Every structure is written in structure tokens, then in C-alpha cells.
Amino acid sequence: xxxxxxxxxxxxxxxxxxxxxxxxxxxxxxxxxxxxxxxxxxxxxxxxxxxxxxxxxxxxxxxxxxxxxxxxxxxxxxxxxxxxxxxxxxxxxxxxxxxxxxxxxxxxxxxxxxxxxxxxxxxxxxxxxxxxxxxxxxxxxxxxxxxxxxxxxxxxxxxxxxxxxxxxxxxxxxxxxxxxxxxxxxxxxxxxxxxxxxxxxxxxxxxxxxxxxxxxxxxxxxxxxxxxxxxxxxxxxxxxxxxxxxxxxxxxxxxxxxxxxxxxxxxxxxxxxxxxxxxxxxxxxxxxxxxxxxxxxxxxxxxxxxxxxxxxxxxxxxxxxxxxxxxxxxxxxxxxxxx
Numbered sequence: 001x002x003x004x005x006x007x008x009x010x011x012x013x014x015x016x017x018x019x020x021x022x023x024x025x026x027x028x029x030x031x032x033x034x035x036x037x038x039x040x041x042x043x044x045x046x047x048x049x050x051x052x053x054x055x056x057x058x059x060x061x062x063x064x065x066x067x068x069x070x071x072x073x074x075x076x077x078x079x080x081x082x083x084x085x086x087x088x089x090x091x092x093x094x095x096x097x098x099x100x101x102x103x104x105x106x107x108x109x110x111x112x113x114x115x116x117x118x119x120x121x122x123x124x125x126x127x128x129x130x131x132x133x134x135x136x137x138x139x140x141x142x143x144x145x146x147x148x149x150x151x152x153x154x155x156x157x158x159x160x161x162x163x164x165x166x167x168x169x170x171x172x173x174x175x176x177x178x179x180x181x182x183x184x185x186x187x188x189x190x191x192x193x194x195x196x197x198x199x200x201x202x203x204x205x206x207x208x209x210x211x212x213x214x215x216x217x218x219x220x221x222x223x224x225x226x227x228x229x230x231x232x233x234x235x236x237x238x239x240x241x242x243x244x245x246x247x248x249x250x251x252x253x254x255x256x257x258x259x260x261x262x263x264x265x266x267x268x269x270x271x272x273x274x275x276x277x278x279x280x281x282x283x284x285x286x287x288x289x290x291x292x293x294x295x296x297x298x299x300x301x302x303x304x305x306x307x308x309x310x311x312x313x314x315x316x317x318x319x320x321x322x323x324x325x326x327x328x329x330x331x332x333x334x335x336x337x338x339x
Contacts, residue, residue, distance in 0.1 A: 005162050008170055015136045016177075022139040025115045028058070028126040028335050029140040033133025035170045037163065038242025038266050040148045041184040043093045043295070044211070044319035046130050049144070050101045052328060053126050061124030062098070063114050064131060066091040066107030068267040074114050077105040079122050092267065092298045093130065099298070111138040126335075133178070134169060141338035142331065145178040146209070148243075149185040153194045172200045180205040180330065184319070187211050187250045205330060208322045213250050216313040219297045220304050225313070227254045236287040237261040238278055240268025240296050247293055251315065260285040268296070275303045282310050289313055 014020040030049060034040040046062065053060045066075065071089040078084055078098045087095050090107045098105045104122035108114025115127055115138055129138065133145055151159065151167070159167045175181060181204050185191070190208060193201060216225045234257045239247055244263050251258050262281055264274065278300075282290055290312040292300065297314035300307065321327045 004164070005171070008162075012136075012170075012174065012177075020136070022136055023112045024139040025112070025119060025127065027061075027115070027119050027124055028338060029115070029129060029138065030126070030142045030144065030331075030335075031129040031132040031140040032144050032146065033129075033131055034146050035133065035168055035172070035174055036148065036151055037167045037169060039246070040146050040151070041182075041186070041209070041211075041319060042131055042146060043096060044317065045144070045146050045182060045184075045209070046093075046128055047097055047100050048209075048319045048321070049331070050097065050103055050128055052331065053128070054101070054103070056332065058126035059104075059122075059124050060101075060126045060128060061104040061106070061118050061122055062094065062101075062128045062130060063105070063111065063118055064091065064094045064097075064107050064129075065109050065111070065135075066094060067131070068092070068269065069107060070269075072109065074108040074110075074117050075106060076118070076121055077107060078103070080104045087299055087302070088269070092295045095298045096294055097130070111135050133174075142334045143177065143179040144182060145175060145180075146182040146184050147175075149183050149191055149208075150188065152183070152197060153191055172197055175200045175204065178204065179334065180207060182206075182321075183208045185210050186246050187213075187253060190322075207327050207330075209319050210322065211246075211250070211317050212320050213254055214316040214318055216291070217294075217297075217316050219292070219301050219312045219314055220307070224316070230289070230291070230313075231255040233257065233288045234260065234285070235289045235291040236278070236282050236285055238264075238290055238292040238296060238300075240264035240266065240270070240299075241293050242266040247315070250317070251291065256291060260287055268299070270296075270299045270303070272303070272306065275300070275306050279307065279310060291315060 069091040077090045106118040294314045
């Protein structure tokens with residue numbers, strides 16, 4: 001932990017003192033990031049920001065490093081209409097964003113090089129960087145950080161340590177360089193902020209967000225169903241995300257029985273072995289359906305033949321702002337005043 005902390009501290013110091021300099025690109029740049037390992041709500045916030053920017057008239061592109069992909073370098077994922085790269089080569093998050101928003105997108109470990117190429121390939125004039133708070137080589141006009149409310153208010157001090165002992169990628173003091181902080185309460189009520197952490201949020205623009213369950217979508221047929229259509233069902237729950245408890249909680253709230261479940265690790269790369277396990281468990285438990293997350297659905301949709309006898313759906317969830325108009329005006333002002 002001490003070595004990791006030392007590297008992070010020195011690196012940030014070099015950027016703060018302009019020893020390292022961020023490079024500008026020919027587009028408005030909005031970074032969406034976090035300070036923890038997974039589960040804060042980055043992808044839903046990216047989708048929210050992209051849709052907002054599209055409604056404001058921007059030609060928007062999304063750039064990600066493509067976490068969990070089996071490829072390297074720059075990959076053009078979409079020009080805005082269709083997916084050009086398989087999920088194994090770009091990752092589930094960017095595919096989910098493209099399918100939801102219909103925007104140009106690419107993945108690249110080198111954000112500067114990837115941004116230049118995506119702008120050239122798709123002529124975008126606004127670029128949303130997915131998971132870029134720690135990637136400071138590219139200049140941004142807005143730096144948004146999303147933090148899980150429940151993580152902030154956890155009583156266990158262990159999780160508030162830096163990796164590898166805890167879940168922090170950077171210390172809370174790094175929030176001082178964020179332009180705005182979004183506290184994501186997910187499916188829970190608003191809570192008072194942990195008073196021990198108040199100092200990191202002082203003099204910061206803070207917004208609060210939450211998740212809203214919209215309905216269920218047939219993974220293979222793309223047909224949408226209401227929440228009531230699944231009320232009381234005994235479903236097999238399949239999850240491969242960072243925080244499955246939140247997913248299970250909302251299923252309980254919409255009255256889907258979650259006693260039958262298969263929980264995999266975050267960013268699970270499903271193979272035929274796991275698909276066969278899902279099929280077997282589906283029949284053993286006599287479940288009415290398989291219910292999964294949208295991220296998992298992106299990868300499971302590849303197995304349409306293997307799952308043709310299984311009814312599989314994902315829960316569609318939207319991120320909402322408690323004060324959407326205020327957030328919209330904040331973003332407009334920041335972008336209009338950007339040099």
C-alpha cells in the first residue's frame with residue numbers, strides 16, 4: 001500500500017506542478033471517473049451525460065480504455081449507428097453505452113492518442129472520457145467524479161484504505177481536483193455525509209443521483225416489459241458486476257424472487273462453460289426466467305443459440321439526478337466558459 005500511495009502521490013504532484021502537462025484536443029472534453037474500485041455508477045453517469053450533451057446539440061463521442069478487453073491499442077467501436085468491434089475486443093461498458101446512446105465510441109489505453117483518432121474518425125465535437133479521473137494526460141473542460149453514498153458512509157475503516165488493502169484507487173484528498181462530485185445513492189434514501197469526510201466536499205459542487213428501475217428487456221428479442229410483468233416470478237438471477245447486492249436489492253424491491261442466483265466476479269467474461277452452468281441451474285431451479293444486468297446481457301447475447309430455450313431478460317436501470325436542471329445548467333456554463 002505504501003509503494004502504491006507513493007507512486008500516486010508523486011505522479012499527481014508532477015501534474016499539479018506542471019512537470020507533467022495534459023494535452024488538449026479539438027473537442028469539449030468531459031471526464032467521468034471515480035476514486036474506488038468498481039460499483040460507483042460510472043457507466044450510468046456516462047450514459048446520462050452523453051444523452052444530455054446530445055440533447056444540447058453536441059456531436060458526442062465516448063472514449064474508454066476498454067477494461068477487461070482481449071486486445072490492445074486503439075479500436076473504433078462505433079461511428080454512431082452500429083457496433084463495429086466485438087465485446088471481447090472492447091469491453092462490456094463501451095458496448096452498453098453505444099447501444100444505449102447511439103454515439104461514436106472507441107477504446108484506447110492512450111487517451112490522448114485515442115481522442116485524436118476518434119475525433120478524426122467521427123468528427124465529434126464533444127468527448128466523454130469514461131473512467132479518466134486518474135488518466136491526467138488529456139486536458140478536460142469538466143472533471144466529474146461519482147462516489148457511492150454507501151461507500152462514503154461505511155463504518156469499516158478497512159475499505160477506506162488504498163489498494164490493495166482497501167477499495168480506494170486514490171485517497172479522498174484527490175477529490176479536491178474534481179470540478180463536481182456526484183453522490184450516487186443508488187436505490188437508497190439520501191443520507192447525511194460522513195462528518196469525518198466533510199472537509200473533502202467543502203467548497204465543491206455536489207450533486208446527488210439515484211437509480212430508477214424502468215422495466216425488463218428480452219436480451220435476444222429486445223422486447224421491453226413492465227416491472228409488474230415480473231412481479232412474483234421465481235427467476236434465476238445472474239450477475240457479474242462489482243456490487244451485486246445493489247442489483248439483488250432492487251429486484252427484491254420490484255418483487256422478483258432472488259433466492260436462485262449465480263454470482264460471478266466483476267466484468268465476467270462468459271464462456272460456454274458458464275452458459276451451460278446457467279442453463280443447468282435454470283432447469284434445476286425450475287425458474288420462470290433468467291434475470292441479469294445490462295452489462296452482463298451485452299456478453300450473454302452472443303450465446304443466442306446456446307440460450308435459445310431460456311427466457312433471459314435484463315433489468316433496465318436509469319441514473320437520475322435529484323436536481324437535473326441544476327446539473328444541466330452547471331454543465332452548460334462550464335462548457336460555454338471553457339477556453
